[in-house]
Amino acid sequence: MPSATIDSPLVDALRARGQRVTPQRLVIHRLLREQNRHMSADEVLDEVVERLPGVSLPTVYATLELLEQLGLVRRLGPTGGRVLFDSRLDPHHHVVCSQCGRVEDLDAAVETAPALTAARRAGFADARAGLIVTGVCRTCRCPRRSYT
Amino acid sequence: MPSATIDSPLVDALRARGQRVTPQRLVIHRLLREQNRHMSADEVLDEVVERLPGVSLPTVYATLELLEQLGLVRRLGPTGGRVLFDSRLDPHHHVVCSQCGRVEDLDAAVETAPALTAARRAGFADARAGLIVTGVCRTCRCPRRSYT
DNA sequence: CTTTTTGCAAATGATTTGCATTAAC
DNA sequence: GTTAATGCAAATCATTTGCAAAAAG
Numbered sequence: 001m002p003s004a005t006i007d008s009p010l011v012d013a014l015r016a017r018g019q020r021v022t023p024q025r026l027v028i029h030r031l032l033r034e035q036n037r038h039m040s041a042d043e044v045l046d047e048v049v050e051r052l053p054g055v056s057l058p059t060v061y062a063t064l065e066l067l068e069q070l071g072l073v074r075r076l077g078p079t080g081g082r083v084l085f086d087s088r089l090d091p092h093h094h095v096v097c098s099q100c101g102r103v104e105d106l107d108a109a110v111e112t113a114p115a116l117t118a119a120r121r122a123g124f125a126d127a128r129a130g131l132i133v134t135g136v137c138r139t140c141r142c143p144r145r146s147y148t
Numbered sequence: 149m150p151s152a153t154i155d156s157p158l159v160d161a162l163r164a165r166g167q168r169v170t171p172q173r174l175v176i177h178r179l180l181r182e183q184n185r186h187m188s189a190d191e192v193l194d195e196v197v198e199r200l201p202g203v204s205l206p207t208v209y210a211t212l213e214l215l216e217q218l219g220l221v222r223r224l225g226p227t228g229g230r231v232l233f234d235s236r237l238d239p240h241h242h243v244v245c246s247q248c249g250r251v252e253d254l255d256a257a258v259e260t261a262p263a264l265t266a267a268r269r270a271g272f273a274d275a276r277a278g279l280i281v282t283g284v285c286r287t288c289r290c291p292r293r294s295y296t
Numbered sequence: 297c298t299t300t301t302t303g304c305a306a307a308t309g310a311t312t313t314g315c316a317t318t319a320a321c
Numbered sequence: 322g323t324t325a326a327t328g329c330a331a332a333t334c335a336t337t338t339g340c341a342a343a344a345a346g
Contacts, residue, residue: 019300022345033235035235036236042230044233057303059303072237074233075231075232076278077230077231077232082189082225083223083225084224085222086186086224087181087183093263094224104270108263110260110279111259112279115258118255124285125284126283129281130222131278133263133267133276134277134278135273138272166325170319170326172326204327207327231336
């Protein structure tokens with residue numbers, strides 16, 4: 001009976017996918033489990049090099065993407081790489097394709113009031129809420145085939 | 149009695165702030181009102197140069213930022229310039245400071261089910277929802293003064 | 297041993313900046 | 322006339338890529 005360590009979820013997922021367990025991956029994963037804050041790739045590198053000198057930024061990026069695919073971290077922010085501007089001013093939300101970055105409007109009633117209240121309580125003024133739904137769009141889902 | 153044109157909201161806001169009404173600003177604003185889609189700065193430039201040759205990318209960026217400040221467009225995507233990774237895996241939301249980019253967790257119950265359903269109906273699979281609240285944090289609000 | 301992962305250096309792409317010129321007011 | 326806004330070229334920043342060397346299984 002293997003005792004569940006902090007590494008287990010990562011190690012198990014890697015083995016299940018036939019991928020390798022490297023010190024870089026372990027250290028980055030541990031760091032993220034320990035730190036209870038949002039970190040950029042840069043910040044991760046800074047902390048990681050202290051424990052494992054020589055680690056490179058590209059490795060950090062690759063590992064973070066891997067961890068995201070394994071469901072072990074959540075990516076925040078740019079879902080595609082660029083900023084988009086929306087001319088619709090009425091309240092509505094958005095769906096973003098996690099593969100191609102396509103953004104579509106989403107008309108759905110979502111009760112954002114409690115979140116706005118919580119934000120104000122946290123010290124944020126002029127709060128506005130927007131729901132971002134992430135998923136895989138039809139086009140990206142249908143492999144190599146025009147709309148059937 | 150000035151008839152309300154499509155330009156009015158922009159022109160009025162500019163005058164109110166003592167800023168200048170330039171053809172670039174008018175054309176970019178009109179374009180965004182007409183097009184009913186999300187556009188990147190590049191895409192805006194492409195369309196704008198057809199109507200006003202010689203317009204530059206920096207001007208497009210500056211104008212889009214201005215329009216955002218005036219509340220005439222909404223910015224989607226990178227609220228700060230970089231991606232952040234969140235190690236919290238349980239459902240929660242985020243507040244982002246629109247000035248400094250600071251991101252904090254937000255624990256508030258938000259009913260995302262209807263949005264997820266709408267996304268599926270729109271053809272998106274594996275949909276996950278995250279609420280992003282944008283506002284100005286306390287630190288950015290208190291001008292030039294450490295926490296009082 | 298074989299194949300994946302790494303580190304390095306260089307490339308890419310979006311956005312921003314400095315500055316002289318032009319155009320609003 | 323004054324001052325803000327523009328266009329241009331170059332800078333910056335985060336992220337990605339190509340490839341040979343190192344390491345996991």
